[in-house]
Amino acid sequence: MIQLGREMMVRGRSAAFAPGLxxxxxxxxxxSLSFRVANDAHIRRAYGAAVADEVVAELSxxxxxxxxxxxxxxxxxxxxxxxxxxxxxxxGGEVAGAVLPVWLAAYCAGVLVDxxxxxxxxxxxxxxxxxxxxxxxxxxxxPFQGGPVGEGKEWEGFYxxxxxxxxxxxxxxxxxxxxxxxxLVLYWQPxxxxxxxxxxxxxxxxxxxxxxxxxxxxxxxLALERLGFACLLDRHVVSAVVDELxxxxxxxxxxxxxxxxxxxxxxxxxxxxxxxxxxDIARRLVWEITETALVTDMNRAVAFIARVRxxxxxxxxxxxxxxxASIRQLLVFSxxxxxxxxxxIDRAVLGPRDAAIFRQxxxxxxxxxxxxxxxxxxxxxxxxxxxxxxxxxQQGYLHAMPSLTRLWWQGWGxxxxxEPPR
Ligand code: G
Ligand code: MN
Numbered sequence: 001m002i003q004l005g006r007e008m009m010v011r012g013r014s015a016a017f018a019p020g021l022x023x024x025x026x027x028x029x030x031x032s033l034s035f036r037v038a039n040d041a042h043i044r045r046a047y048g049a050a051v052a053d054e055v056v057a058e059l060s061x062x063x064x065x066x067x068x069x070x071x072x073x074x075x076x077x078x079x080x081x082x083x084x085x086x087x088x089x090x091x092g093g094e095v096a097g098a099v100l101p102v103w104l105a106a107y108c109a110g111v112l113v114d115x116x117x118x119x120x121x122x123x124x125x126x127x128x129x130x131x132x133x134x135x136x137x138x139x140x141x142x143p144f145q146g147g148p149v150g151e152g153k154e155w156e157g158f159y160x161x162x163x164x165x166x167x168x169x170x171x172x173x174x175x176x177x178x179x180x181x182x183x184l185v186l187y188w189q190p191x192x193x194x195x196x197x198x199x200x201x202x203x204x205x206x207x208x209x210x211x212x213x214x215x216x217x218x219x220x221x222l223a224l225e226r227l228g229f230a231c232l233l234d235r236h237v238v239s240a241v242v243d244e245l246x247x248x249x250x251x252x253x254x255x256x257x258x259x260x261x262x263x264x265x266x267x268x269x270x271x272x273x274x275x276x277x278x279x280d281i282a283r284r285l286v287w288e289i290t291e292t293a294l295v296t297d298m299n300r301a302v303a304f305i306a307r308v309r310x311x312x313x314x315x316x317x318x319x320x321x322x323x324x325a326s327i328r329q330l331l332v333f334s335x336x337x338x339x340x341x342x343x344x345i346d347r348a349v350l351g352p353r354d355a356a357i358f359r360q361x362x363x364x365x366x367x368x369x370x371x372x373x374x375x376x377x378x379x380x381x382x383x384x385x386x387x388x389x390x391x392x393x394q395q396g397y398l399h400a401m402p403s404l405t406r407l408w409w410q411g412w413g414x415x416x417x418x419e420p421p422r
């Protein structure tokens with residue numbers, strides 16, 4: 001039996017929700033905080049209803065323990081629970097409007113990196129929230145960016161294995177950045193020009209296990225994207241890159257960000273604030289947008305890009321030509337830099353037809369007024385084809401392997417190369 005020091009209100013699934021609680025009729029409360037387990041349907045499908053109910057019960061208790069003593073928490077079923085708060089010490093309407101979204105977003109992000117223990121093992125839970133103050137509805141906070149529950153029997157197994165990865169990795173992100181145990185190390189690889197000049201250095205994250213072994217990032221990144229959880233990793237990397245920019249005046253650095261993460265507006269508050277305070281750093285930061293996942297909320301993504309651009313940041317479209325990086329995306333995002341996926345230079349050396357396709361892609365990218373980068377240059381023959389296309393930047397093993405060494409500390413590519421944003 002769950003022991004609680006205070007009264008809680010229960011409705012609907014009350015018996016399973018929290019046995020032993022007092023059930024009373026509701027009166028109107030001035031402030032209500034409504035939480036939704038955004039991946040409730042996913043958990044229900046992959047682990048069963050009992051586990052999904054356990055998640056709601058555990059999260060309600062966590063919330064109950066930090067809210068004022070007179071709060072009441074109602075289980076609305078289907079992963080929704082609502083905290084009702086009374087009392088004279090509640091913030092006024094204006095204060096609530098300013099403070100609550102920030103607090104709620106931080107709380108929901110904190111829950112995601114603090115897995116919930118259930119009979120099926122630990123699970124990472126995406127909480128979305130909204131609030132109402134004296135009948136006035138507040139905004140939705142921490143909207144979910146993941147896809148719907150998949151079809152087919154195999155989906156459950158895939159979801160469980162993605163979840164196992166997230167449970168192992170996401171808690172590491174609550175460690176301070178720069179801490180070796182934060183689960184990630186950054187490798188660096190420059191984007192170079194014909195004269196050995198550097199456009200910028202790209203940060204490439206590599207997960208680092210408890211044994212200290214560095215792994216390929218791809219399985220983890222794809223698992224987090226499928227779960228809809230990629231934005232936490234992306235925020236961690238961007239923050240770490242901003243740390244580097246702060247430490248090295250003059251250098252231009254890039255971080256990879258999944259297009260999925262751009263719609264997570266509240267999560268970026270802290271990063272945006274830092275960039276607002278340091279325009280000199282914002283101007284030296286490139287956001288490389290990768291599109292291995294479909295953008296679920298294009299309007300939010302476009303608004304976010306406009307916002308970071310207004311701060312002076314540059315936008316690059318990564319892996320152009322594959323995945324969801326479409327020509328429409330170029331029109332919408334109008335990037336400062338377009339990186340042509342390595343697939344095309346790999347093929348370009350095979351024959352004149354593929355070489356022509358590569359050249360045409362370069363022309364297309366140029367017509368958007370962007371700097372063009374050819375990715376994955378491994379051989380002299382490939383570099384020659386790129387050079388023939390004229391003023392195209394290059395990145396790849398031929399020029400520099402991704403490395404832990406910060407080449408700009410040794411004076412390579414220390415200068416600001418990029419023009420101020422248009
Ligand atoms: O999606 P994005 O282009 O940012 O991915 C970069 C990845 O490609 C990194 O993991 C990096 O290690 C790898 N990479 C960098 N240069 C080369 C290259 O010349 N050839 C190949 N095959 N991979 C590369
Ligand atoms: Mn990239």
